[in-house]
Amino acid sequence: MRETGTARDGSSDGGPVIRRVLITGAEGTIGTALREYLGDRYALSALTKESQPFPSHVADISDLDAILPAFDGVEAVVHLAASPAVETPWPSILQNNLIGTYNVFEAAHRAGVERVVFASSNHVIGMYEFDGVPDIYALDDPRTYDHTVEIRPDSLYGVSKAYGEALGRYYVERHGMKVFCLRIGSVRGNDDPLDPEMLASSPALLDLATEEERRVRMRATWQSRRDIAQLVGRCLDVPEVTWAVVYGISDNPRQFWDISHARDLLGYEPQDGAPE
Amino acid sequence: MRETGTARDGSSDGGPVIRRVLITGAEGTIGTALREYLGDRYALSALTKESQPFPSHVADISDLDAILPAFDGVEAVVHLAASPAVETPWPSILQNNLIGTYNVFEAAHRAGVERVVFASSNHVIGMYEFDGVPDIYALDDPRTYDHTVEIRPDSLYGVSKAYGEALGRYYVERHGMKVFCLRIGSVRGNDDPLDPEMLASSPALLDLATEEERRVRMRATWQSRRDIAQLVGRCLDVPEVTWAVVYGISDNPRQFWDISHARDLLGYEPQDGAPE
Numbered sequence: 001m002r003e004t005g006t007a008r009d010g011s012s013d014g015g016p017v018i019r020r021v022l023i024t025g026a027e028g029t030i031g032t033a034l035r036e037y038l039g040d041r042y043a044l045s046a047l048t049k050e051s052q053p054f055p056s057h058v059a060d061i062s063d064l065d066a067i068l069p070a071f072d073g074v075e076a077v078v079h080l081a082a083s084p085a086v087e088t089p090w091p092s093i094l095q096n097n098l099i100g101t102y103n104v105f106e107a108a109h110r111a112g113v114e115r116v117v118f119a120s121s122n123h124v125i126g127m128y129e130f131d132g133v134p135d136i137y138a139l140d141d142p143r144t145y146d147h148t149v150e151i152r153p154d155s156l157y158g159v160s161k162a163y164g165e166a167l168g169r170y171y172v173e174r175h176g177m178k179v180f181c182l183r184i185g186s187v188r189g190n191d192d193p194l195d196p197e198m199l200a201s202s203p204a205l206l207d208l209a210t211e212e213e214r215r216v217r218m219r220a221t222w223q224s225r226r227d228i229a230q231l232v233g234r235c236l237d238v239p240e241v242t243w244a245v246v247y248g249i250s251d252n253p254r255q256f257w258d259i260s261h262a263r264d265l266l267g268y269e270p271q272d273g274a275p276e
Numbered sequence: 277m278r279e280t281g282t283a284r285d286g287s288s289d290g291g292p293v294i295r296r297v298l299i300t301g302a303e304g305t306i307g308t309a310l311r312e313y314l315g316d317r318y319a320l321s322a323l324t325k326e327s328q329p330f331p332s333h334v335a336d337i338s339d340l341d342a343i344l345p346a347f348d349g350v351e352a353v354v355h356l357a358a359s360p361a362v363e364t365p366w367p368s369i370l371q372n373n374l375i376g377t378y379n380v381f382e383a384a385h386r387a388g389v390e391r392v393v394f395a396s397s398n399h400v401i402g403m404y405e406f407d408g409v410p411d412i413y414a415l416d417d418p419r420t421y422d423h424t425v426e427i428r429p430d431s432l433y434g435v436s437k438a439y440g441e442a443l444g445r446y447y448v449e450r451h452g453m454k455v456f457c458l459r460i461g462s463v464r465g466n467d468d469p470l471d472p473e474m475l476a477s478s479p480a481l482l483d484l485a486t487e488e489e490r491r492v493r494m495r496a497t498w499q500s501r502r503d504i505a506q507l508v509g510r511c512l513d514v515p516e517v518t519w520a521v522v523y524g525i526s527d528n529p530r531q532f533w534d535i536s537h538a539r540d541l542l543g544y545e546p547q548d549g550a551p552e
Contacts, residue, residue: 099370106366127449150424153445155446162438162439163435170434173403
């Protein structure tokens with residue numbers, strides 16, 4: 001495995017120790033935010049299923065041989081490529097999330113990549129929210145869920161993300177990789193925590209009857225584009241951590257996913273927060 | 277979903293409430309033990325990949341349509357079919373353990389099966405043992421690991437079993453199924469806790485240099501054939517439990533996997549124990 005030099009805080013002068021970073025699914029909502037906010041700090045490359053208006057290795061992550069060249073000389077991988085919808089049916093979950101995530105970890109391992117940031121999801125523990133709606137969104141509701149709670153997947157999508165975390169743990173344990181699993185809330189392309197288009201219909205799985213219920217949910221689960229970029233950057237820069245499961249939301253007035261572990265372990269300091 | 281009647285303890289007179297039980301992988305070491313010890317108590321049926329000297333639905337669990345008929349009229353499934361070796365390479369893990377286990381849960385769900393007993397594995401948390409050898413096998417070593425410890429898979433096989441547990445949890449949460457995950461130690465066809473053939477070589481992954489080290493490991497991880505049968509029977513009979521993760525070993529002199537949860541939750545009372 002490549003030497004990474006002495007532990008050096010990424011925020012010190014001289015820039016980060018890790019520089020060459022491959023982003024899978026770089027064309028998506030989060031990938032676009034990372035390219036915008038982290039492009040100056042790292043030498044980013046991209047892996048996407050289809051050709052893009054920016055330079056990208058074009059290959060399907062369900063084909064291990066096809067994606068291997070994209071990992072050459074890379075120091076870290078941010079693995080975003082997946083079927084992102086919570087209602088995704090089994091055939092796509094299998095191809096894109098189970099097979100695809102194995103291929104990305106295995107390709108990273110074979111190329112000697114030091115660390116992988118894996119886009120997990122709050123849906124790994126989605127049933128806590130499912131059982132709590134709509135009261136769980138109230139500003140004075142005391143419930144919070146941290147990285148130690150028992151998993152309760154709400155969907156095959158959530159199962160696939162729990163599997164990705166288990167797979168990441170295996171690569172940490174047996175192959176000396178550093179793996180960071182981000183259970184991300186809701187990042188939006190227009191960065192609007194109260195996006196009118198999303199307010200118009202109930203989110204997947206949840207039965208939120210009124211616009212007000214949907215508004216308070218969006219307030220609690222939002223992560224701004226620059227905050228997810230900061231969180232990913234922290235994972236790329238942090239020197240000593242080999243394994244992390246953290247939640248990704250902004251400093252919202254109501255938070256039922258606990259970001260104190262992200263703050264303590266990684267130095268995450270969200271700059272944004274949804275309005276009350 | 278089928279009504280199961282009032283909660284009735286399986287050990288009371290009149291026999292178990294659940295009677296029609298399908299065993300996948302019924303020809304294997306554990307399947308053979310279950311057929312021997314539980315055949316009088318339940319109406320067992322079998323699903324196997326190849327034809328057997330006993331009646332069996334012959335189909336590959338990686339083919340959902342092919343296995344569906346085996347689930348007709350079944351009340352419970354004991355899912356043992358899998359690639360069982362800890363060193364199993366990815367292609368077989370994918371087919372038999374990831375796809376196969378989804379197909380079994382999904383077929384059970386579609387057929388209205390009430391409960392699934394899933395053969396998970398201690399390899400879901402195998403790294404605790406891996407880090408502890410050989411001292412962890414000593415009679416006076418205090419380390420024990422229960423169902424609440426963080427998962428630490430030691431292999432792709434271990435990852436596949438962690439995935440199976442997550443999938444089981446999803447079917448509990450969203451489809452009202454009852455699921456019992458058994459992290460089984462070592463069941464042997466000849467029921468010998470100190471099988472000379474196994475003493476002759478080091479177990480997979482672990483670097484146990486001496487026969488004495490291998491002897492103390494086998495003493496700690498053994499589960500007798502009638503004890504695994506009893507544990508599975510408890511899962512089939514227990515009335516109120518909807519979700520369980522428990523370890524499966526006999527009442528051995530050294531136990532680093534904690535079976536108190538199996539005792540408390542399911543009434544497991546091992547009848548055997550390895551010799552000191």
